Amino acid sequence: MLNFDYKIFFIFFLILFSKLLSQNQLKLQLDYANNLYNSGQYFDAITEYKRLQFFDSSKIFIYQSDYQIGLCYKAGGHFDNAVKYFSLAEMNSKTYQQKFDSKIQIIRTNILRRTTDRALQLLDSLDNSSYFETKKDTINYWRGWTYIFADDWKTAALFFDKIDAQHPLKKLCIKVENSKYSVTFAKVISYILPGAGQIYTGHLLSGFLSLGWNLLAGYWTINSFAANRIFDGFTAGTLVWLRFYRGNVQNAENFARERNIDISNKALHYLQTQYEGIKP
């Protein structure tokens, strides 16, 4: 009697074993692909994840492999493909955590490729979902990064503040915001006194040269009109004075913008190379 039961159990054990063995093979394949990913061989890693998907007939690892393929494409800078695979991962997610993770990856990819509107739209949808009530901090964190990449440091600071009033990124954003030049101010003072905006942004030589040209052309124009040489006055006024006056305002604006980009880039460089928190 026992003999029969033993043999039947043996059969069940065999079935079980076969299932376990097959899972084990796939698990090994996943590890192999992960190793390739970790060593930076993203193209080959994608091949192996695809192989895993192909032979994983019961779709046990479909979420992991889609997610990892997305990460590979993201690391190679192929953002469109990355978004495609993160979306597939989101479709194949089995838990809310997986759904959230893949959605956050889509958002991070959008941040990196500076498609701000799309990133914000996705963040809104996460915000409005009742499943992710406990994830507000993460959502706000990536909102902050979205605004950093959109060069809007003031709004970014607001969202980091919602996480923690002492958040290091909040401090950084405020610092960047405060050290920026005012483009409007530079333009306005250059309208009033040519060259002033350039001097305000630290371009002294350019400022003084602008001032010199405007004074010279102004003198020339007024002198011509005063001496009743209307044609000369008109020519000097439109072709020289107006040209340099307009150029002076344009320069003031451009210099202020350039300075601001330099300030932003310095902070962005710090974030990319030295900041230790999670980055997009």
Add this chain to the structure above:
Amino acid sequence: MIHRSETLLSGLIRIDLLRRIVRLVKPIRSAELRRACSAESRREASHFVDCLQVRILFFFFLFTVEIFTQPGNSNLFSAGNRLKFGNYLFSQNDYLRAAEEYRAYLKVESDDTARFKLAESLLRIDRFTEAADHFKGVFFSRGLGDYARLEFYKALFLGGGYVRFRQTVNQENYMPDKFSTEVKRLGMISYFFDNSVLPDSSEMFHYFDDSVKIRIRKFYLMKKFPAYKNPLKAAILSAVIPGAGKIYTGEIGDGITAFAATGLLAFLAVDNFKAGHNFRGWLFGGLAAFFYAGNIYGSAASAQIYNAGIKFDFNREVKLYFEKRNYFLPSIDFLK
């Protein structure tokens, strides 16, 4: 992901097995059998055990088969699995990866279809020379030889060396029996893509269907007599009337501007000379001469750019037309 029929098959096997197991377990659990197996009928019982052992052996065999046929259980990198995965990648247009799988498979197995698909993958990712070499390896295959030769010519053609391509077509060494018209037609099409002297029109049209002959004739005439503008004529026109050359090449705005600018400066020069302002006279006169000369030069340049535009439009139209029709080549069924 796996081929559907295979999933279906393994599914059927599994259902079948379950049914057998249920049949096996039921009698053992039932009271009748326990009685049957009791001391009263040992003989029958022992017979049953024999049967059971045979059954178990049979099931064991089945399971081992199942274990080894299940792709997950066997080695994912075995030759057969590489081929399966390669075919899947090919169907997903992931040709570079597919080519790598076929390559690995062909190291172990000799398979003309796989070599053909390897070559086709390379052809589709624009690696024409390699593709042509691999197609050569299938030239003497029974079923695929003609197709391989056809694709070989296509690879040579798409590779862009049209003169060499036509030489190979004319030598006829590799000509596929089944598709010789197609290949020769491709040879004719190639004349539209480079600057060689066009063949006689009757020779050219011979290979095309009546339905497309009108279109081919139009291309032929456009290629033979392009609607170019003569740069010298443009320059002479501009020398006679400033800007006329530009109007001739279609740059009406530029032409009128040139006429106005040169005319105004010349007028200012004359006016200033009359008024005795010699310096200003020379200044405006010099500028007028500078613009006059520049416009003559620019008219010739503009005619050349116009011609480059005609050539560009023609090339694009021809390329779109033939590409859309796959160069009048037949599509290969087993690649779909």
Add this chain to the structure above:
Amino acid sequence: MKKFFALIIFFVVVLHAQTDWVRWSGAEISYEIKKQEKKNYAIGNASPGTKFLSGIKNAYYFLISDLDGDNCPFYPSCSNFFVASVKETNLVQGGLMFADRFIRDLNPIKGLNHYPFYSNGKLLDPPENYTLIFNKITYIPGGIVVGDYDSSK
């Protein structure tokens, strides 16, 4: 119509060319904001004539061009076009090319779909197209936006 065709070609190319048809490796994507290219003040170490010309160009840049605003609708700008033309050919031919360019600049309707656009929004008009050597011409239909035209080619 031309624009339409260009769009079609663009889509055909984009849909056809797949990322994975060529091997690629990881890329460090810079967080930094791209800046407009700076004017090139470098003086070439070619002939004394080129050096002299570059010196004049730099003086013009420093004293006038940098101060009187962004006036040239073309890329490369008129002064750069002149320098590049002279480098490409000789002083006389370069001068003629510059005169022609100046007239075309005066044309008030030049923006009307005749030139392609460079990615910074300017009309792309490379000097190589005006050397009277047919094979040097890179024809690009008007109205199309061209990403990165390499003037050093």
